Amino acid sequence: MELLERFATGDVDAFEALFRQYQSEVFGWILRMVRNRATAEELTLETFWRMYRARARFDVTRGSCGGWLRRIATNVALDHLRRARPEVELAEDPPAAPKADLVHQSELRGAILRAIHGLSPRLRVAVLLALVEEEPYEDIAEALGISLNAVKVRVFRGVRILRKELERAGVHA
Numbered sequence: 001m002e003l004l005e006r007f008a009t010g011d012v013d014a015f016e017a018l019f020r021q022y023q024s025e026v027f028g029w030i031l032r033m034v035r036n037r038a039t040a041e042e043l044t045l046e047t048f049w050r051m052y053r054a055r056a057r058f059d060v061t062r063g064s065c066g067g068w069l070r071r072i073a074t075n076v077a078l079d080h081l082r083r084a085r086p087e088v089e090l091a092e093d094p095p096a097a098p099k100a101d102l103v104h105q106s107e108l109r110g111a112i113l114r115a116i117h118g119l120s121p122r123l124r125v126a127v128l129l130a131l132v133e134e135e136p137y138e139d140i141a142e143a144l145g146i147s148l149n150a151v152k153v154r155v156f157r158g159v160r161i162l163r164k165e166l167e168r169a170g171v172h173a
Contacts, residue, residue, distance in 0.1 A: 081121035126154035
């Protein structure tokens with residue numbers, strides 16, 4: 001508690017201690033959402049910069065620093081996903097004699113990735129955290145600042161849209 005109080009008053013040493021304590025957790029959380037290490041590193045720094053700038057608003061008596069940081073990190077990642085243009089991966093040169101299964105798996109993976117990138121950032125984050133990273137819905141709700149039911153709705157809608165897009169692409173479950 002003392003560390004958080006010192007941080008809230010602008011103590012740089014306290015901020016550095018919190019940075020060291022939470023850096024890997026914040027990086028991992030952001031990486032789960034943006035799926036790119038270099039981008040996650042940049043967004044981790046942005047998260048801590050926002051944390052430092054908002055230090056006076058942190059209620060030392062009520063909140064947990066980890067939860068507050070996760071919320072800031074989620075907002076930073078969502079801001080990035082809203083601004084970012086979806087990247088289209090270029091197909092690698094196929095081997096001389098490709099196996100039919102490998103080609104099919106590669107096409108399937110590409111169709112799934114395109115469908116996921118076609119989701120709105122709000123739905124994409126909920127779907128990735130829930131289905132790919134298998135984060136508990138409660139943690140997702142806290143990080144996104146929404147209710148547990150809202151997380152369930154976003155995952156449901158995201159899955160429904162993914163199914164429709166994959167059917168359009170000729171992929172059937």
